[in-house]
Amino acid sequence: MPGDPGGADTSFDAGVLMIAEGGIEGARKLSLGLWRYSKDQDDIREVDGFGDPLGRTAQGLYVTWEEDLNDPEGPQAVRAFVRAGISDGDTTPFAGGWQAGFLMTRVFESRPDSQLSFGVSHAILSDGYVDNQIDAGVPISRGEFQIELTYSDTLIDGITVQPDLQWISQPGGDRSIPDALVAGLRVTVEL
Numbered sequence: 001m002p003g004d005p006g007g008a009d010t011s012f013d014a015g016v017l018m019i020a021e022g023g024i025e026g027a028r029k030l031s032l033g034l035w036r037y038s039k040d041q042d043d044i045r046e047v048d049g050f051g052d053p054l055g056r057t058a059q060g061l062y063v064t065w066e067e068d069l070n071d072p073e074g075p076q077a078v079r080a081f082v083r084a085g086i087s088d089g090d091t092t093p094f095a096g097g098w099q100a101g102f103l104m105t106r107v108f109e110s111r112p113d114s115q116l117s118f119g120v121s122h123a124i125l126s127d128g129y130v131d132n133q134i135d136a137g138v139p140i141s142r143g144e145f146q147i148e149l150t151y152s153d154t155l156i157d158g159i160t161v162q163p164d165l166q167w168i169s170q171p172g173g174d175r176s177i178p179d180a181l182v183a184g185l186r187v188t189v190e191l
Contacts, residue, residue, distance in 0.1 A: 015039030029066040035059060041091040045128030060087035060096075069102070075109040078102050081119075089126035093172075097123040097143070113154040121146045125173045139175040144168060152186075162186040 015038040023031025040055030047053055062085030069078040082100045089095035101119025108114050124143045133140040146169070152162035166182040 014041070023064070027068045027072070029064065031064045033062045033064070035061070043090050043128065044093065044126070045132055046090070056088060056090040058088055058091040060085055062086075072105075075106045077105045079105075087126075090128060093125055093129040095124050095126040097121060101148075107151070111153055113152075113160070115152045117148075117150050119148050121148070123173075130173070133173070141170050141173045141175050144170045144173055158190045160188040160190075162188070 017035065017037055019033060019035045021031055021033035023029060025031070036057065036059035041058040042053035043056045044053075046056075062083060064081070064083045066079055066081045069080055071077060072079065080100075080102045082098070084096070084098040086096035087094060099119055099121040101117060104116045106112055106114060107116045122143055122145050125140070130140050130142065146166060148164065148166045150162060150164040152160055154160045162185070164182075164184040164186065166180075166184075168180045168182065171177050171180050
């Protein structure tokens, strides 16, 4: 990671993340994807006799469906999406999740780059992560729920701004943490 002592690790000692996706696309898109690390990753709960994490195959799959709800070339073109995925659940806090929402392009006819997106998602925590939290005395649930609203637009050539607002229920699945309201702003500069 940038900022790590010695800089970014480019040795690939932890393996390589491989992703394959295939599907059909047009007014509708249906795709299936698979991902897997080339090397075993540490189990988040299970350990060997010496207390070292067991190595596990980190892998998962996901499915995506998207569909235009009106004229994709017209003003206020709306595309709906649904995504769902599962993972091995042994190497990460998450065993799966789903997202659904819509993306509206050309929100304002006079602003061809304007986009508005609304989505909901639910992250499902893995059994090992939940058990670790229970052992630590954390009042844990099985997941977290999120609602997000974001808008982006090009203000002037090469500068795009994207304010984002998210509401998260039970962040990280921890029932003792109050719901969170997160606001952000992304600025993209293209030279």
